[in-house]
Amino acid sequence: MKxxxxxxxxxxxxxxxxxxxxxxxxxxxxxxxxxGLELAxxxxxxxxxxxxxxxxxxxxxxxRALRSAGRDAxxxxxxxxxxxxxxxxxxxxxxxxxxxxPFAFSELMARLNALAxxxxxxxxxxxxxxxxxxxxxxxxxxxxxxxxxxxxPREFRLLEYMMRNRGRVLTxxxxxxxxxxxxxxxxxxxxxxxxxxxRSKVDKPFETEMIRTIRxxxxxxxxxx
Amino acid sequence: xxxxxxxxxxxFRVALIYTVFFLGSVLAILGTxxxxxxxxxxxxxRAAVADDMDELRQAFRSDGEAGLRHEMEELLERxxxxxxxxxxxxxxxxISGNLPTDLWRDGWNESEIPADRVRPSADIEAAAxxxxxxxxxxxxLGERIGPFEIMIARxxxxxxxxxxxxxxxxxxxxxxxxxxxxxxxxxxxxxPTRRVDRIAATMRRIVEGHLDLRLPVSGRRDExxxxxxxxxxxxxxxxxxxxxxxxxxxxxxHDLRTxxxxxxxxxxxxxxxxxxxxxxxxxxxxxxxxxxxxxxxFNALLRVAQIEAGTRRSRFRRLALGEVVERVCDIYAExxxxxxxxxxxxxxAAATVDGDEELxxxxxxxxIENAINHVPAPGRIAVSLHRDGDTAVLxxxxxxxxxxxxxREKIFRRLYRLDRxxxxxxxxxxxxxxxxxxxxHAGKVEALDNAPGLCVRITLxxxxxxx
Numbered sequence: 001m002k003x004x005x006x007x008x009x010x011x012x013x014x015x016x017x018x019x020x021x022x023x024x025x026x027x028x029x030x031x032x033x034x035x036g037l038e039l040a041x042x043x044x045x046x047x048x049x050x051x052x053x054x055x056x057x058x059x060x061x062x063x064r065a066l067r068s069a070g071r072d073a074x075x076x077x078x079x080x081x082x083x084x085x086x087x088x089x090x091x092x093x094x095x096x097x098x099x100x101x102p103f104a105f106s107e108l109m110a111r112l113n114a115l116a117x118x119x120x121x122x123x124x125x126x127x128x129x130x131x132x133x134x135x136x137x138x139x140x141x142x143x144x145x146x147x148x149x150x151x152x153p154r155e156f157r158l159l160e161y162m163m164r165n166r167g168r169v170l171t172x173x174x175x176x177x178x179x180x181x182x183x184x185x186x187x188x189x190x191x192x193x194x195x196x197x198x199r200s201k202v203d204k205p206f207e208t209e210m211i212r213t214i215r216x217x218x219x220x221x222x223x224x225x
Numbered sequence: 226x227x228x229x230x231x232x233x234x235x236x237f238r239v240a241l242i243y244t245v246f247f248l249g250s251v252l253a254i255l256g257t258x259x260x261x262x263x264x265x266x267x268x269x270x271r272a273a274v275a276d277d278m279d280e281l282r283q284a285f286r287s288d289g290e291a292g293l294r295h296e297m298e299e300l301l302e303r304x305x306x307x308x309x310x311x312x313x314x315x316x317x318x319x320i321s322g323n324l325p326t327d328l329w330r331d332g333w334n335e336s337e338i339p340a341d342r343v344r345p346s347a348d349i350e351a352a353a354x355x356x357x358x359x360x361x362x363x364x365x366l367g368e369r370i371g372p373f374e375i376m377i378a379r380x381x382x383x384x385x386x387x388x389x390x391x392x393x394x395x396x397x398x399x400x401x402x403x404x405x406x407x408x409x410x411x412x413x414x415x416x417p418t419r420r421v422d423r424i425a426a427t428m429r430r431i432v433e434g435h436l437d438l439r440l441p442v443s444g445r446r447d448e449x450x451x452x453x454x455x456x457x458x459x460x461x462x463x464x465x466x467x468x469x470x471x472x473x474x475x476x477x478x479h480d481l482r483t484x485x486x487x488x489x490x491x492x493x494x495x496x497x498x499x500x501x502x503x504x505x506x507x508x509x510x511x512x513x514x515x516x517x518x519x520x521x522x523f524n525a526l527l528r529v530a531q532i533e534a535g536t537r538r539s540r541f542r543r544l545a546l547g548e549v550v551e552r553v554c555d556i557y558a559e560x561x562x563x564x565x566x567x568x569x570x571x572x573x574a575a576a577t578v579d580g581d582e583e584l585x586x587x588x589x590x591x592x593i594e595n596a597i598n599h600v601p602a603p604g605r606i607a608v609s610l611h612r613d614g615d616t617a618v619l620x621x622x623x624x625x626x627x628x629x630x631x632x633r634e635k636i637f638r639r640l641y642r643l644d645r646x647x648x649x650x651x652x653x654x655x656x657x658x659x660x661x662x663x664x665x666h667a668g669k670v671e672a673l674d675n676a677p678g679l680c681v682r683i684t685l686x687x688x689x690x691x692x
Contacts, residue, residue: 085536102520154555180556184528184587185521187594187655193560216510 001116002026005049006036006062007078012101016049019105033057040066040073046116049108050095051078052086060093067094074115076108087183106217110169128163131223133202133210135163144206154179155198162211162221171218195219231411234418240410248402255395262391266384267364271333274366277377285370293371297321300377306351309363309378320373323348329376331367338363352380420449436464469638476640477526480653481519488515525654529639532661537581543688546576546585546617550610553589557597565602568593573610576617577688580666588662591655592621592681600625600678615687616668622680633672633679659683 003020007013008031020027028043030036033056040048040062048066052059063075077090077098087098097111128135134143140156142149151159158179162170172191176182180190195211203209208224231237277300284296297312304310304323311322311329319326330336338349338361352361362385365378424440431438439460440453495508531537554570561568578585589608596606600623607622628636635641637660640653659681663670668685 085540088540100524181583182556182586182590183583184590185524186590188557188560188597189563190556190560193563194556197559 001046001112002028002044003047003049003112004028004030004036004039004043004045004073006030006033006040006054006059007049007051008032008054009051012051012078015105016108019109023109031055033059033062037062037065040071041069045073047074047076047112049076049078049112052080052090060089063090063093063095076111076115078103106169107171107173110171110174110218113168114165114170114174128160130163130166130221131210133163135160142202144202147205149201151198151201154194155201158194158198159202159221162219165221167220167222169214169217169220174218230422231414231418234414234421236414236417237410240406240413244403244406244410247406248399251398251402252395255391255398259388259391259395262387263384266387270364270379270381270384271366274364274377274379278366278368278375281375282368282370290371293373297375304348306348306355307380307382309348309365309376309380311367311374311376311378313374314372315369315374322376324376324378325349328365329367329374330365331369334365334367335381336363336365337361352382355382417449424449424453431460436460436467473639477522480522480640484515484519484522488512488519491515522654525658526639529654529658529661532584532658532665535665537584537665540581541579542582543577543579544582544585546578546580546619546685547573547610549582549585550589550608550619553586553593554608557590557593561593561597561606564597566597566600566604566606568606568608570608573608574612574617576610576612578617578666578685579688580685581662584662584665588659588683589619589621591659595655595681596621596623596625596679599623604678612687613684616684617687618682618684620680620682622675622678624675624678627674627677627679628672630674633674636672637670656681 003025005013005016005027007016007029010031013029013031017027017029028039028045030039033054035056036050036054037057050059050062054062059077063077066073066075074097075095077087077093077095079086079090079098079100087100090098096115099108099111126136126138128137132145135141137160142151142156142159158175161175161178173185175191175195176186179194182190195213199209199211203211210224211219211221214220281293281296281300284292288295297310298321301310301312301321301323309322309324311324311326312320313322313326313329314320317326317329328336328338338353349361362381363378364381365376367374367376369375420441420443427438427440439457442450442453442457444450491508491511495505500508550570550573554568558568593606593608596604600606605624608620609622610617610619612618637656639657641657660670663683663685666685668683670684671682673680673682
């Protein structure tokens with residue numbers, strides 16, 4: 001994966017660059033707004049990470065400029081933690097995802113993976129299949145090994161999100177935002193509770209486990225190996 | 226300008242303006258008197274001159290030249306330093322009289338005889354000696370009767386004396402009025418100026434840091450008292466805010482120093498000697514956990530501050546509060562079950578409010594989590610939403626240990642934690658976030674006794690029919 005990070009804070013940029021290189025990805029770094037915009041316009045990237053506050057040209061303007069120039073590389077927008085409104089503005093400007101600083105590298109990586117490997121064809125498939133697990137989104141039915149599984153609406157949403165992102169690590173925060181629309185950090189085990197309920201229905205009655213916990217990162221749904 | 230404070234005061238200025246008007250009216254009255262007296266006295270003199278002339282004319286008409294001469298003799302006997310006559314031939318030769326011949330003027334005239342010409346007559350000399358500039362002012366009527374030219378004149382001294390009396394009355398009256406007004410204005414402003422001085426002195430001391438001082442109130446309930454009262458209220462509010470700010474800074478410093486110190490201790494102890502890889506990993510994980518907790522506290526503080534700033538209000542939209550309640554309760558029901566609690570949400574009424582759905586979701590989530598974390602299992606948590614007049618009332622009640630009466634209001638303060646809660650998870654910011662969100666929505670939050678347990682009741686205004 002080839003990633004561009006536009007970030008003027010040296011330590012944040014180094015932190016991201018170090019992590020991406022360890023994971024075997026290519027990285028370009030721009031320390032100012034104009035420099036970043038030029039790189040993003042002239043080279044192809046699998047994902048672009050843009051900070052909100054930049055010298056020369058702010059992050060929002062870069063996002064808008066890229067989108068109006070027809071560049072469709074996935075964009076992750078970095079906001080300050082108190083910037084509740086920045087997030088909405090960033091998404092409205094055309095960013096695909098946002099992340100509040102300070103963030104954990106695993107969180108950024110999970111989001112980059114979720115965005116970069118998104119296949120443009122697989123937009124709203126009505127039938128999702130992962131191994132022997134099958135979901136009909138329209139009829140709202142789930143089967144595994146041909147056996148029907150009864151799910152609550154919120155369990156269905158959780159499973160649908162995991163199946164659409166099969167093979168990718170989904171962090172706790174990603175699940176909270178996408179499945180429950182919670183934009184804060186709960187002080188109880190909301191995610192753990194719901195994932196374990198889903199597991200008891202999708203995995204427990206069967207031989208193999210599809211939903212796995214990645215310690216310190218999140219969850220992943222995959223074809224059992 | 227270096228004027229004493231009293232002379233620059235408002236009351237002094239008012240007194241001065243009043244003086245100008247008062248002085249104006251005094252001068253107007255005296256001026257009118259002056260003009261009226263002048264014209265009245267001139268009239269009297271003119272009538273007297275005209276009467277004398279009439280008598281002469283009468284005598285000439287009835288007895289001819291002899292009668293006129295006789296009458297003239299009689300008049301001349303009454304000649305004095307106030308009353309003058311000139312009886313001459315048209316060629317200028319004087320027949321009789323107490324005026325020099327070259328003063329002859331035809332008709333009505335007012336004239337002055339300069340000092341160097343007062344010699345010709347003893348009467349004029351006598352008149353001149355009484356006038357300050359040694360000149361004589363006359364009002365005269367000159368007429369031709371038969372073959373003679375006759376001029377009768379009166380001394381204008383009396384008129385001028387009266388005029389001067391009135392003028393000096395005006396001058397002295399104006400002077401005294403002005404002085405009295407200045408003195409009065411000064412005296413009037415001494416009192417208020419002293420009070421303002423005392424207020425200013427107190428304010429300077431407050432600026433120096435004596436925030437507990439209050440402005441003096443005289444008890445007269447006048448405008449200065451009202452002003453001082455309002456300023457005192459403001460000072461009390463500022464003092465409370467500053468105290469809570471100071472408390473919050475201290476609490477923040479304390480709350481963040483603790484995890485940082487623990488983090489340092491862990492790192493130091495693992496560094497002291499060589500350890501296994503597993504031990505290193507455990508230490509690093511623990512360190513990450515500690516720093517995450519500190520970051521989380523910062524995040525929550527910033528979030529509370531941002532909500533309190535009120536900028537989110539621009540994102541308000543109309544929403545069904547009942548749906549938020551259903552959704553959040555549905556999510557937490559299983560969490561509560563896992564922790565051994567029973568959660569119920571009934572009597573959820575339809576209520577539309579103008580608000581921020583994301584924040585209202587967090588508000589309810591915080592209240593439910595607060596109950597889950599502080600009520601020992603098996604506790605009951607009941608959420609309800611009903612309408613009361615033009616408000617929506619959302620309450621989260623539990624049957625846990627509750628909060629002692631005196632501390633119930635304090636639980637909405639930043640970083641405030643009951644002593645027994647020090648060991649349970651949480652930053653002590655959940656409820657202050659709730660309070661900030663309620664405040665943003667122009668609502669009210671109360672902590673009530675659920676006997677047993679705690680009931681947090683939130684009242685939000687329902688959305689209006691229009692707008």
